[in-house]
Amino acid sequence: MDPLSLLREYTIQKSLDKIVRVGDEIRFGSRYSFPATTETAYCSKHVGRYTLEALLHFITNQHLKHTDYLQNATSLRIPAVTFLDRKNLLDYLTGKVQTSASVVPFDLPPSRPPSSHSSQITTASSVNPVPQSEPNADKGGLEATTNVMEMIWGKEKPIKDRDAMLLAFKKRDFYSVLTAALKRDDERQKVEALQRKDNIVAKNRIESRGFGEEVTKMRKIGEGVPIILVPSAFSTLITIYNVKEFLEDGVFIPTDVKLKQMQGVQKPDCVTVHKKFSRDRVAAAYEVRDKPSALKTDDWDRVVAVFVLGKEWQFKDWPFKDHVEIFNKILGFYLRFEDDSVESAKTVKQWNVKIISISKNKRHQDRAAALEVWDKLEEFMRSGQR
Secondary structure (H helix, E strand, O other): HHHHHHHHHHHHHHHHHHEEEEOOOOEOOOOOOEEEHHHHHHHHEOEEEEEHHHHHHHHHHHHHHHHHHHHHHHHHHOOOOOOHHHHHHHHHOOOOOOOOOOEEOOOOOOOOOOOHHHHHHOOHHHHOOOOOOOOOHHHEEEEEHHHHHHHHHHHHHOOOOOOHHHHOOOOOOOHHHHHHHHHHHHHHHHHHHHHHOOOEEEOHHHHHHHOOOOOOEEOOOOOOEEEOOOOOOOOOOOOOOOOOHHHHHHOOHHHHHHHHHHOOOOOOOOOEEOOOOOOOOOOOOOEEOOOOOOOOHHHOOOOOEEEEOOHHHHHHHOOOHHHHHHHOOEEEEEEOOOOOOOHHHHHHHHHOEEEEEEEOOHHHHHHHHHHHHHHHHHHHHOOOOO
């Protein structure tokens, strides 16, 4: 029995679970047994004939993305099916097509001449019933695997190396890339040096909007520094525990994880957040609080932003008559996971609030979300709405 036809039969009958690999052999139930490295009649124009183990591994992992499939095949040291052969091979094995031009009987030459190293590869003619254990079985399997690798190496044809790629573009100059990288690193060091200073000061954003004569006056933290409010409930993504990492470093850490890291440290009443990165690179400081009831009348004049929970009771006892007045004077943000249901933000969408979405798993995207918060906040501050 031809191993390719047998594999196709089992695939169409959805009986792949009856095919097992025992050592260096692949057994089709109790009917047939083949060496794993047996070449099949399916011949690729790119790599030659596929081995039985390559086709079996491909058809059992057809649900994987091709990149994940390649990584899996490499880790198991099994020859992989190329992306160009993937669809045609899958159609043939699953019975969507009855014939394929890639099926080349062994009495005909393959579409691409085999390597000289592949003369010892086991062919489909080595079909036997399920054999008893033989003393040299392990040694034979190792030699077959080695021959498969030699066949692949023999068919490889280097086209360009890294030096050839660089020489291919005679007018390409990487000096500009170097200077841009050095300039960016220099700017980063300047910003970090500014942030390391003790008693960092922040511009009074409220006075800069025309509410005072001393527009350029600088004040220490706690004296006119803008305030950002966050919910005290743990059901929201941003709390007073993790807001510093998110706004300063652009990294979202779940509140429960942050609490474990703090190891019983008392909850802070106020957190000072420094704007480490934004498009204008101007250093500034903000106070973050989660107890609006503790704010005095003068403190409310400094509130510039709030992260909303999406619940009406969050604004209870606020010194504003309704949501319209709140979000005209204070910039609202709602942080959510990008794959959350639309219903979770149904109430928020009725308010004048900026919705910021982050991924549950892709932490490298958090920085862009934090930068969006800073951009919206700076735009709001410059507009003088407050």
